[in-house]
Amino acid sequence: MAGNSFGDAFRVTTFGESHGSGLGCIIDGCPAGIKVNEEFLQSEMDRRKPGAKSAAVTARKESDRAEILSGVFEGMTTGTPVAILIRNENQHSKDYSNIKDVFRPGHGDYTYFEKYGIRDYRGGGRTSGRETCARVAAGAFAKMFLAQYGISVTAYTRKAAGILAEETDFTEIDRNLMRCPDKKAAEKMLAAVEEYRMNKNSCGGIVECVIKGAGTGLGEPVFDKADAMLAHAVLSIGAVKGIEFGAGFESADSDGKTNNDQMRSGPVFKTNNAGGILAGVTNGNDIIFRAAVKPVPSIFLEQETIDVNGENCSIIIEGRHDVCLCPRIIPVIEAMSAITIADLILRNRASRA
Amino acid sequence: MAGNSFGDAFRVTTFGESHGSGLGCIIDGCPAGIKVNEEFLQSEMDRRKPGAKSAAVTARKESDRAEILSGVFEGMTTGTPVAILIRNENQHSKDYSNIKDVFRPGHGDYTYFEKYGIRDYRGGGRTSGRETCARVAAGAFAKMFLAQYGISVTAYTRKAAGILAEETDFTEIDRNLMRCPDKKAAEKMLAAVEEYRMNKNSCGGIVECVIKGAGTGLGEPVFDKADAMLAHAVLSIGAVKGIEFGAGFESADSDGKTNNDQMRSGPVFKTNNAGGILAGVTNGNDIIFRAAVKPVPSIFLEQETIDVNGENCSIIIEGRHDVCLCPRIIPVIEAMSAITIADLILRNRASRA
């Protein structure tokens, strides 16, 4: 009930603060018989890690090594809970006196304090983006499970700093620091991001995600529709402020004749305005959605705020921070999507007698 | 696990098909001591009911009377489950031979058949929009509970048939058939909707929802953030294809300095780009979101499809159907929002020792 778990049959519970002794997760319901690739797990951790040399992301010195504590025996999952621990390494390295008693605008400092009456202010505590590393670890197991079904999850930057990727070349994604499937757009994005950095400011963007091979029948009517579950999963990422499936907000301006995906023998659907989901159940098309990513709230310009006593003051945030979250949020969106699909596959097994 | 429940502490489970003997819900966790207003309950049912004279919505002859079966004694909730039944009245009135073996484009006919191997084809069965009447009944109880806290939930048509409401006059909403808070825009919308009807086509729109008085501290980190729960709730409505909070997709094009809501002693936030939610927890501002509503899939033009044997065929849908869903989806979005907030209030009670 307290909200640190996601999924029902493939259930991930995470823990950990930015500057506590460690973060991690338990996957309860990870089925027995998944071949575990520890190198893949670590490579997923590395994709999310701050420190990739990039204009967009910051460099925090954490090795982010994922240690599997349980649930794996002789290279296979055993059906018992998979627990993973990622130690924090530089948790004592910083002075927090400037944010100890002051709420940073755009952050959860104020709302956590209101909710719990106490907050771990070191690096944002549990509201830190660092929290997502536990999700990526769990997502790696979900991806290993999905791989056995031939299902892939691929996210990329569709838009950043106001620049739209017009092409969608999957082979390009890992070749540029923006993780953008359009080489030319990526270059423009990087230049624009660099300008935001020079101005001590930050920028937002849009991440698109495509899930291939999910087949038909996933999603549980009526409340746990596949799109509702994915929306829940993706909106649970701090910086995401919106999501749309298939034609999405454009369908609001469309008409029924145009928007309905006509059906034909064979590939079944002639178009994919539905984004692969009809009445909440996957229809065999690619599942496709886009998430709106807000600008990084940690900027280096002076901002107005209040302190814990409600008094007006100003704040200038210090340290290293991302300028645009898109590149680093991509592995997190993939992880949450993979967890959601893994969960829906297991849940769907109960749908027939 | 099967997906027909929503909420954790204020938990709503619904049942029922479009042309079975009835639909309804159980609210488990409806707290004791809520004063029950049966007239209000029925008025909420009536707001959702097909039959309001309108260009946008259709007229099905159902009285939609909500019968409270349990959980209320001498005008008060008792803490035991509240069950509500809405009988279907014209369930035998129609001939379904044209859709019995054929999948309607844009509907869940095909995906349900793939998932369960069997489907109740009468009026769409459980995929029918009629399913939402059980949600509205549950939502009425959530609203009665929220009223005791001074919390209101108001949804309205922000856009329909491509026409945007520029004004936001809450007193106007119930005065026009589009439930639009802009009188002039409402007139244009109605005219445009009428044209879609004449062309046997349909149109989409955007519904906006504002929740006032929710206060601070609602939302459960990290996965059950207030926005994640609302997204789950609203995307579980069949026709909704996207959601955005506060600045939403516009924040993707914004910068940190502009997008961060600066804080000041007093009303706390100077702007509301966050839509009332920071790090998943309500910040005391109005909660505000917008939902993309796709065009009604039931249009009267000939469409391409396949039958249950996978053979190509065409279909012309008969009967009465809405042209634009916005007016009727408004009470459903309000209901799901009210249920979500009621649930988060009860869950939040466990946050401190």
Place this chain on the structure above:
Amino acid sequence: MAGNSFGDAFRVTTFGESHGSGLGCIIDGCPAGIKVNEEFLQSEMDRRKPGAKSAAVTARKESDRAEILSGVFEGMTTGTPVAILIRNENQHSKDYSNIKDVFRPGHGDYTYFEKYGIRDYRGGGRTSGRETCARVAAGAFAKMFLAQYGISVTAYTRKAAGILAEETDFTEIDRNLMRCPDKKAAEKMLAAVEEYRMNKNSCGGIVECVIKGAGTGLGEPVFDKADAMLAHAVLSIGAVKGIEFGAGFESADSDGKTNNDQMRSGPVFKTNNAGGILAGVTNGNDIIFRAAVKPVPSIFLEQETIDVNGENCSIIIEGRHDVCLCPRIIPVIEAMSAITIADLILRNRASRA
């Protein structure tokens, strides 16, 4: 969270008070493709119904007709929620002035009042044994599902009024009013029960339950062990005060050599002290447990109690009440067991990749 649901994959939520307008349930997760036998459903209702001519049970005039509201189409479950309604027929027939402000000893009157600050005192409201009719309806669907796997659930009176059934002849159970598998013991039990009735008193007993054909692998380590789930299910029945599996409390006096079921090729286990469950997972043996049923608290002797103001007073309960609950609790224990096993079967489907 509020406790009116049981099961995870085969999830039953019940509602209803003794003297409200009706009781019933929703089964969410009833798989598609179960052949529905409405006569069987009604016969299960009739087995639980007060009114069987018997020394042990009372006669309340309710037809207890179970109406299926949803989830069944053309004689088959469709995978959507199965809702069942049982109307109360004589809800206005009684005068409750003697219990309106007074707490009956051995009943939930006092504890519900303490918990909710309000109680539906008519016939005990939701604490009435009548609540269990919704469970029996749900259990009938569970049994239909189990029948497709060749699994049977059989409960019977092992002991009543101090008399122990020494024989276990399943064919005898339905031939006597005590539902006892030992003809001679049944006769003695009936005579003893009749004496308790004459003395305005009541008596307790022990119900034993055997589940055949469940196979291996059911039960979810570590908290949702098959025995833990069955214990949860059976202890949720108001009058049950204890449960034991296999050798049960006798194993407390046993030694390892005697108590360990030795294993052999073929039927695998030479004995069944474990009651069919090892480390919480079914081992292929019959599952066997016994439940302690307390004496009916509604007796016709004067009792000491307090009223809602905390003042001392006495009470003499009126109306018709059972003398020994065993015969009527048997279908309820079977229902809860069948629901538990159905749930564990569906959950077990997620255990391997």
Place this chain on the structure above:
Amino acid sequence: MAGNSFGDAFRVTTFGESHGSGLGCIIDGCPAGIKVNEEFLQSEMDRRKPGAKSAAVTARKESDRAEILSGVFEGMTTGTPVAILIRNENQHSKDYSNIKDVFRPGHGDYTYFEKYGIRDYRGGGRTSGRETCARVAAGAFAKMFLAQYGISVTAYTRKAAGILAEETDFTEIDRNLMRCPDKKAAEKMLAAVEEYRMNKNSCGGIVECVIKGAGTGLGEPVFDKADAMLAHAVLSIGAVKGIEFGAGFESADSDGKTNNDQMRSGPVFKTNNAGGILAGVTNGNDIIFRAAVKPVPSIFLEQETIDVNGENCSIIIEGRHDVCLCPRIIPVIEAMSAITIADLILRNRASRA
């Protein structure tokens, strides 16, 4: 769904195998503002630890140090998940060739293999009693929470090796190795246990548990009754084969007049046959229950069994093993009870508007 979580509002998820790298838990829903006493946490771990010099329990060399990974800041819980890790220290110290392919009678070896198709045979993997150390760690936090409400949980050996404790002197419990509240009985138990050890055999017993100060109103009707939840909690401990509340199985032989607890102004109940729970809700009396503990299945006598190919063979178990589990299961029963009560307290907060 996979069963490694317990509790709803105070939700404990455990992980870990006997000979993996570690065991532990996440408590999701541990309220903010609990003063954390790390010494108490460790003392609880030590109470459960094998190694207390005793006739009844074995000595495994594990320090069982509980490391808090998250959720605690400056000595207080923060409302975020509390994760605890206990490293296994001697996980590579043993040769398992004699049980690698052979199923030990009375253990979960066979059933886990049937369920998952794979098993971690080292020391029983997750079926090992060592799994319970994670429960005790979580239980320590539950106890700290309960302490703020003045609630105590005390378990002790009521019976062992056939010898019954006639006295109930709480001050005696920690003074003898049997954790028995009757000094003379404790001496007899120890002598009897020693004899079982000499005979390479083992014995069972009964643990009784008393919860004081829980007050009224805890327990969620109808399925999550306080006794049903406690039964679920306690039966989830591997060696427990039965549970009874208050008069328990004796009430089966009792009559209504005797068994009903008469009520009087003041302490309310004159007796406590109900064990502190009426209609599933606590009534203000002490909650009292007894659990049947089976004899330790690991005995040093030759036993009949089968191997993974289904072939008959025999087995002689090696290593160090407890003779009677009662002393070591006491902290586990306390932990599970404390978790259950903590959970019901938080859930009860949602019962009134």
